[in-house]
Amino acid sequence: MKPGIKIIGGLLLAALLPGCMLMGPDYQRPAFSLPAIFSSDDVAAADQAPISAESPWWELYQDPVLNNLVAQALENNTDIKIAVARIEEADAFLREVGAALFPQVDLDAAGSRSRITQRGANPLNGANPIRENYTIRLGASYELDFWGKLRRAKESARAQTMASRYARDTVALSLSGLVVSNYLQLRSLESQITLSEDSLRTRDESLALTRKRLEGGVSSALDVYQAEVASSNLAAQIVELKRLRAVSQHQLAVLTGKLDLSLPAGDISQLPLPPLPPAGLPSNLLEARPDVRQAEQELVAQNANIGVAKAALFPTISLTATYGGESAELSDVLKSAARIWSGGLGLNLPIFNAGRLSARVDQATAQQKQTLAAYEASVRTAFQEVNDALVTVRQNAEREVLLDSSRQAAKKALDISDNRYKSGYSAYIDVLDSQRVYNDAAIAYIQSRQARLIASVDLFKALGGGWQDQY
Structure with missing residues (x-):
């Protein structure tokens, strides 16, 4: 040969x-002392059986307009584009590091x-x-790669690539939650506007009746002025609600990348309540959260970097x-x-470098400890967020029932006071007070509906997008 x-x-x-x-330690997932299940496991209401919620979770609200908004946001939002570009960067870095393993x-x-020259010291002859x-x-x-430096570097790069993918999923989950929350707020404001406009028509009718009674000498000018104040205040409230509705629509326009976005009117009461989780949700559902997965992959990368630093101590x-x-x-x-x-x-072979390479090992070890603490903090925060969301969902459901009873009672009181005023048994101030109480109670009920729906959004986000029948 x-x-x-x-x-x-x-x-x-x-x-x-x-x-x-x-060289370096092999990665092992840290063990955290978390409760086996989340608290508030009685969140599933008696009138709503626990149903498995599968991705995409926002479709459970059964609103085609909302589904389209989330799809547009996931396609056009600049934060998503940045996250995708970071994945591409991490993939390219992984290929670069992996290439070092080959000749x-x-x-x-x-x-x-x-x-x-022909005139130099050595003649050319x-x-x-x-x-x-x-x-x-x-x-x-x-x-x-006798000491595994290149393989550890590739292990670190691969973990960083996975972390960038989970970071993109985290951005997508937060973005979809933000779109849904803003959409629910917009629909709530529209319902409040509709209610307030109905109340304003009622007050205008009462104002017209009061003026006629004043002309007939039955009522005083005080009743008229009080009715005018009530109508003007409610009209001003409607103007503010319309402003807030426009601001919410502008926010959705930015999130979806459709700056000329225009949404048709809707009613938040038409949106169904999403399924509630079953009792006894296991805490290992946190593993599905993309931010927790991202934190773990960052820990894997830092763990591998210790091996890279230790391998540099050898020939x-x-x-x-x-x-x-x-x-x-x-x-x-x-x-x-x-x-x-x-x-x-x-x-x-490094012989003397004044401890520079050993210092790099210490740096890598310290960075791994920091990442480990950050991972543990992310798990604890995720556990708290799920517990908070479960409590909020349950309490908001109870609050909505109570406010619905208050709204119905206020409506009955308004009808009675209006009839008594028309029959001459009550002063007009009683009608105005009943109108105000009913309007406040009805607005509070709409806002409680919004809070209950947004609490379900927070629960979906806290669980990483939902839960499955089999844990």
Whole structure:
């Protein structure tokens, strides 16, 4: 076998040899002392059976307009585009790091033409002073990953890539939750506007009746002025509600990337309540949260970086080889007589660096401890958010029932006071007070409906998008 072929074959064989050692600790998921189930496990209401909620969770609100808004946001939002670009960057970095595990092969070709002096210390004796040289060589180099430095670097890069993907999922979950919450707020404001406009028509009718009674000498001017104040105040409230509705629509326009967004009117009472989780939700559902997964992958990356730093304390072993031809004539450069080759083994052993490499190991270890603490904090925060969401869903459901009773009682009181005023048994101030109480009670009921729906959004987000029948 030719010497050059032997060198290249030996280089390829070395590339296939497995590493003898792998420096640094292997990753093991930390064990946290969390309760087995979440608290408030009695959240499932008696009138609503626990149903499995599967992704996409926002479709459970059964609103085509909302579904379209979330789809547009996930496609056009700038935060999503940034997150996707970061995934592409991480993928490219992973390919770059992984390429170090394979030999690097280069082709080098050169040609030169020069003239040397005829008056130098070494006479040419009639030789041609014009010199030509042509070279073509194939070079290969390979670092033996004897200590696992390159494999640990790839492990870290792979974890960073996974973390970037989970970061994108976190952005998508937060974005969809923000779109749904703003949409629910917009529908709540529309319901409040509709209610207030109905109340304003009632007050205007009462104002017209009071003026007629004043003309007939039955009522006083005080009743008229009081009715005018009540109508003006309610009209001003409607103006403010319309302003808030426009602001909510503008926010949705930015989130969806449709700056000319215009939504048709709707009613929040038409939106169904999403399914509630069953009792005894296990705490391991937190593993489905993308932010928790992202924190864990960041911990995996930092854990692998310790191995990279420790491997740098040991010798770096590399193989090099070249094979090609060199000739004074371009036509002879590929002939056997012009053949050139070389092979080498390199070893770089750090002897004295004033503790610089050891300091890098300490830095990597400290960074791993920081990431571990951040991961633990993310798990604890996620557990708290789920518990808070479960409590909020339950309490808002109870609050809505109570406010509904209050609204119905206020409506009955308004009807009675209006009839008593028309019959001459009550003063007009009683009617105004009943109108105010009913309007406040009805507005509070609509807002409680909004709060209950938004609490369900927070629960979906806290659980990473929902839950399954089988945990």
